[in-house]
Amino acid sequence: xxWFTALNVARIQFAFTVSFHIVFPAxxxxxxxxxxxxxxxxxxxxxxxxxRLFRFWVRIFAVAFGMxxxxxxxxxxxxxxxxxxxxxxxxxxxxxxxxxEVLSAFFLEAGFLGVMLFGMNRVGRGLHFFATLMVALGTLxxxxxxxxxxxxxxxxxxxxxxxxxxxxxxDWWAVVFNPSFPYRFxxxxxxxxxTTAFIVGGVAAHHLLRDSAQRDSRVMFSMAMWMATLxxxxxxxxxxxxxxxxARHQPMKVAAMEGxxxxxxGQPLILxxxxxxxxxTVRYAIEIPNGGSILLGHAADAELPGLDRLARDDWxxxxxxxxxxxxxxxxxxxxxxxxxxxxxxxxRGRLYDTPSLLRTARLFAPGGLVAMLCGWVVTEVGRxxxxxxxxxxxxxxxxPVELPAVAGSFAAFVIVYTxxxxxxxxxxxxxxxxxxxxxxxxxxxEDREHIGMLRRRTAWGRPEQ
Amino acid sequence: xxxxxLALIWLILLxxxxxxxxxxxxxxxxxxxxxxxxxxEPQRTMAMNSVAxxxxxxxxxxxxxxxxxxxxxxxxxxxxxxxxxxxxxxMLTGLILRGVAFEFRGKTERRRELWDRSFxxxxxxxxxxxxxxxxxxxQGIPMENRAYSGGWWDWLTPFSLVTxxxxxxxxxxxxxxxxxxxxxGNLQRRARRMARGFAWATLAGIGxxxxxxxxxxxxxxxxxxxxxxxxxxxxxxxxxxATGVLLFKSLGRGRDLAPFLSAQGLFxxxxxxxxxxxxxxxxxxxxxxxxxxAPDASLGFLLVGAAVLLPLILAYxxxxxxVFRGKLRPGEGYH
Numbered sequence: 001x002x003w004f005t006a007l008n009v010a011r012i013q014f015a016f017t018v019s020f021h022i023v024f025p026a027x028x029x030x031x032x033x034x035x036x037x038x039x040x041x042x043x044x045x046x047x048x049x050x051x052r053l054f055r056f057w058v059r060i061f062a063v064a065f066g067m068x069x070x071x072x073x074x075x076x077x078x079x080x081x082x083x084x085x086x087x088x089x090x091x092x093x094x095x096x097x098x099x100x101e102v103l104s105a106f107f108l109e110a111g112f113l114g115v116m117l118f119g120m121n122r123v124g125r126g127l128h129f130f131a132t133l134m135v136a137l138g139t140l141x142x143x144x145x146x147x148x149x150x151x152x153x154x155x156x157x158x159x160x161x162x163x164x165x166x167x168x169x170x171d172w173w174a175v176v177f178n179p180s181f182p183y184r185f186x187x188x189x190x191x192x193x194x195t196t197a198f199i200v201g202g203v204a205a206h207h208l209l210r211d212s213a214q215r216d217s218r219v220m221f222s223m224a225m226w227m228a229t230l231x232x233x234x235x236x237x238x239x240x241x242x243x244x245x246x247a248r249h250q251p252m253k254v255a256a257m258e259g260x261x262x263x264x265x266g267q268p269l270i271l272x273x274x275x276x277x278x279x280x281t282v283r284y285a286i287e288i289p290n291g292g293s294i295l296l297g298h299a300a301d302a303e304l305p306g307l308d309r310l311a312r313d314d315w316x317x318x319x320x321x322x323x324x325x326x327x328x329x330x331x332x333x334x335x336x337x338x339x340x341x342x343x344x345x346x347x348r349g350r351l352y353d354t355p356s357l358l359r360t361a362r363l364f365a366p367g368g369l370v371a372m373l374c375g376w377v378v379t380e381v382g383r384x385x386x387x388x389x390x391x392x393x394x395x396x397x398x399x400p401v402e403l404p405a406v407a408g409s410f411a412a413f414v415i416v417y418t419x420x421x422x423x424x425x426x427x428x429x430x431x432x433x434x435x436x437x438x439x440x441x442x443x444x445x446e447d448r449e450h451i452g453m454l455r456r457r458t459a460w461g462r463p464e465q
Numbered sequence: 466x467x468x469x470x471l472a473l474i475w476l477i478l479l480x481x482x483x484x485x486x487x488x489x490x491x492x493x494x495x496x497x498x499x500x501x502x503x504x505x506e507p508q509r510t511m512a513m514n515s516v517a518x519x520x521x522x523x524x525x526x527x528x529x530x531x532x533x534x535x536x537x538x539x540x541x542x543x544x545x546x547x548x549x550x551x552x553x554x555x556m557l558t559g560l561i562l563r564g565v566a567f568e569f570r571g572k573t574e575r576r577r578e579l580w581d582r583s584f585x586x587x588x589x590x591x592x593x594x595x596x597x598x599x600x601x602x603x604q605g606i607p608m609e610n611r612a613y614s615g616g617w618w619d620w621l622t623p624f625s626l627v628t629x630x631x632x633x634x635x636x637x638x639x640x641x642x643x644x645x646x647x648x649x650g651n652l653q654r655r656a657r658r659m660a661r662g663f664a665w666a667t668l669a670g671i672g673x674x675x676x677x678x679x680x681x682x683x684x685x686x687x688x689x690x691x692x693x694x695x696x697x698x699x700x701x702x703x704x705x706x707a708t709g710v711l712l713f714k715s716l717g718r719g720r721d722l723a724p725f726l727s728a729q730g731l732f733x734x735x736x737x738x739x740x741x742x743x744x745x746x747x748x749x750x751x752x753x754x755x756x757x758x759a760p761d762a763s764l765g766f767l768l769v770g771a772a773v774l775l776p777l778i779l780a781y782x783x784x785x786x787x788v789f790r791g792k793l794r795p796g797e798g799y800h
Binding site for chain 1: 517518519521522524525527528529531532533535536537538539540542543544545546547550551553554555557558560561562564565567568569572573576583611612613617759760762763766767770771774775778781782785788789
C-alpha cells in the first residue's frame with residue numbers, strides 16, 4: 001500500500017479534524033448573532049416570545065459551543081504535531097494572526113460565555129445583554145483572524161523569505177488584508193448566517209408541522225425565512241465575486257472547479273458531467289457553450305487557462321473539486337428558491353400553513369451546513385499540492401513523524417470524535433425536537449423553584465403564569 | 466537607549482500565560498479528578514457547577530500558550546510538538562472528554578453516569594499528560610536541522626512519570642482548596658480532608674522533583690548548587706516550605722480562602738524554580754529563546770496587541786470571577 005504514508009494520513013487527519021471542527025463554529029457564529037438579536041428584541045419590545053426563544057436556543061448554543069471549543073484546541077496543537085515544518089516556516093507570519101485570534105476572540109467568547117449561560121441570576125439585564133453581545137462579537141473576530149490566516153495560505157502577500165527559509169512579515173497590512181481575504185471573510189460569515197438560519201427554520205418547521213398555531217415557532221420560522229429571502233441572494237453575489245477573485249489569483253483552482261482541462265478561447269460552462277483525468281475530458285458534459293468565458297472573462301471569446309498549464313503532478317484532485325463545487329452551487333440555488341418561495345407565501349399570508357414549504361424547510365435544515373463544508377473542500381483541496389499556494393508544498397510541510405504515530409493519533413481522534421461529537425449532535429437534536437414553549441416552561445419552572453429558594457430577584461423577570 | 470529584547474519579553478509573557486493556565490485550569494481539572502469521590506449526586510453536581518462558568522476561559526490560557534509559542538518561537542513549537550507527540554495528543558483527547566461533560570451530563574438521565582466518568586477520566590488523563598510534558602521538556606529534547614531528531618518514546622522515562630504523578634497530586638490540591646473556598650457543609654468538610662492529604666502528596670512530589678532535576682543535566686546542577694548561584698536559588702525551596710506550613714495552618718484553622726491562595730503560592734514558586742532551570746532555553750539543551758524567536762517584525766506586531774488586550778482580558782476575567790464570587794448556593798444551577 002504505497003498510498004498509506006505518514007504524509008497522507010496526516011492530511012486525512014487534518015481534513016477530518018478540521019471538518020468536524022468547522023461545523024460547530026459555523027453554527028455558533030450564526031447562532032450567537034441570532035441570540036444577540038433575540039435578547040435585544042426582548043429588551044426593546046418587552047415581548048416574552050423573544051425571551052422564550054432566547055432561552056430555547058441558548059441551551060443548544062451551549063452544547064455546540066462546548067464542542068467547538070474542545071475540537072478547536074486540537075487544531076491549535078495539530079499544526080505542531082503533524083505539520084512542524086510548516087509551523088517553523090510560516091510561524092512568523094501565521095503565528096501572530098492566530099495570536100490575535102486568541103487574544104481578541106477566544107478570551108472574549110470564553111470569558112463572557114459563563115455570564116451568558118449562568119449569569120442571569122447574578123447580573124442585571126443590561127450586563128447580561130452586554131455579555132451576549134461580547135460572545136457574538138468574539139465569534140466574528142475569531143472568523144476574521146482565522147480567515148485572514150487561511151487566505152494568506154491561499155494568496156500569500158506582504159512577506160519575505162529569510163535565510164532559514166522562513167516566511168517573515170514585511171508589511172502586516174498586506175499580510176492581513178491579502179488579496180483573497182475580504183472575499184473569503186464575507187463569503188464565510190454569510191455562510192455561517194445561512195447555516196444557522198436554515199437550522200432554525202428547519203426546527204421551526206418541524207414544530208409548525210405538528211401545530212401551525214404555535215406562536216414561538218411562527219416567530220422563529222418568520223425570522224429564519226427573512227434571512228433566507230434576503231441573505232441567500234447576497235451570498236450568490238458574494239460567491240460570484242469570490243470566484244472571480246480566485247480566477248485572478250488561483251486560476252488553476254478555478255480550472256479544476258470548472259472542469260477546464262484545456263486552455264482555450266470560448267470556454268464552456270459545464271453544468272454537469274464526469275471529469276476524467278486520464279483522458280483530460282469531461283464525459284457526458286451538459287454545457288453552455290462559451291458560458292465559462294462569459295462568466296469569468298466577461299467576453300464570449302475570452303481565453304481561460306486550463307489544467308494543461310500545469311504539470312500533472314501539480315494538479316489538485318480534480319473530481320473532488322468539480323463535484324464539491326457543483327453541490328455547493330446547487331444547494332445555494334435551493335436556498336435562494338426557498339427564500340423566494342417563502343416570500344411569496346408570506347405575501348399571500350400563508351407562510352405558516354403551507355405544508356410543502358414547511359416540509360421542504362425541515363428537510364433542508366442541514367443544507368447550509370453541507371454547502372459550507374463543500375465550499376471548504378473546494379478552497380482547501382484546490383490549494384493542493386501546496387500549503388502556502390505556489391510557495392510551500394504540502395509534502396514539505398509535514399513533521400518528521402513516523403506512520404505509526406500519525407496513524408495511532410488518527411485512530412484515537414476518529415474514535416473520540418465519533419463517540420463524543422456524535423453524542424453531542426444527538427443531544428442537540430433532542431433539545432431541538434422538544435416543543436419550544438414546553439421546554440422553556442420546564443426550564444423556568446426549575447428557575448422558579450430555585451428563585452424561591454434564593455428569595456432573590458432575577459433579571460429574567462417574573463416568569464409568566 | 467538599548468534596544469528592547471523582544472524575545473525575552475515574549476518568553477516572560479508566555480511563561481506568565483502558562484502559569485496563568487496552571488493556576489486557573491489547575492483547580493478545575495483538579496475538581497474533575499476528585500469528582501467521583503465527592504459524595505452523592507447533588508454534592509458532585511454542586512462541585513461541577515462551581516467551575517462550570519469559568520472552565521472555558523481557564524482553558525483559553527492553554528490555547529494562548531500553544532498559539533503564543535507558535536507565534537513567538539515557531540522553531541521551539543516545531544521541535545517540541547513532534548517530540549511530545551503522544552502525550553500532547555492524549556492530553557487533547559482528555560480535554561475533549563472532560564470539556565463536553567459539562568454540557569452533556571445535564572442533557573441525559575440515562576447516560577449521566579457515562580459523562581461523569583468521562584469528566585473524571587478526561588481530567589485525570591489531561592493532567593497526567595501535562596505533567597509528563599513538563600518532565601519530558603526538562604530532561605531535554607534533541608534537534609538536528611531545525612527538526613526533532615529523537616525517537617517517539619523518548620518522553621517516557623521514570624522522571625516524566627514522576628512529574629506526571631506529582632502534577633496530578635498538585636491539581637487535586639488546587640481542586641480541593643477551591644472546593645473549600647466555594648462550598649460549605651459536608652462537601653467542604655470532605656474537601657478540607659482531601660486538601661490535607663494532597664498537600665502532603667504535593668510537597669513530597671515537589672521534593673522528589675526538585676532533588677531529581679539537578680541530576681538530569683550538568684547545567685541544572687551548576688545553576689542550582691554552584692556558588693554564588695546558591696545565594697539566589699536557596700530562597701525558592703525555603704519559601705516552598707514556608708508556604709507549605711501556611712497551607713497546613715490555614716487548613717487546620719478552618720479558613721476558606723487562605724488554603725487556596727497558599728496552594729496557588731506553591732505553584733507560583735515552582736514556576737520560578739522552573740524558570741531558573743529553563744532559562745535561557747525554550748527547549749532545554751538544544752534551542753535558546755534567541756535561536757527560536759520569530760523576527761522582531763512578528764514579535765513587535767503581536768506585542769502591540771498583547772499590550773492592549775491582555776490588560777482588558779485580565780480585567781474582564783476578574784469581572785467574571787467577581788460575578789460568580791462567594792459560596793455556591795444550593796441548587797444554583799443552569800441557564
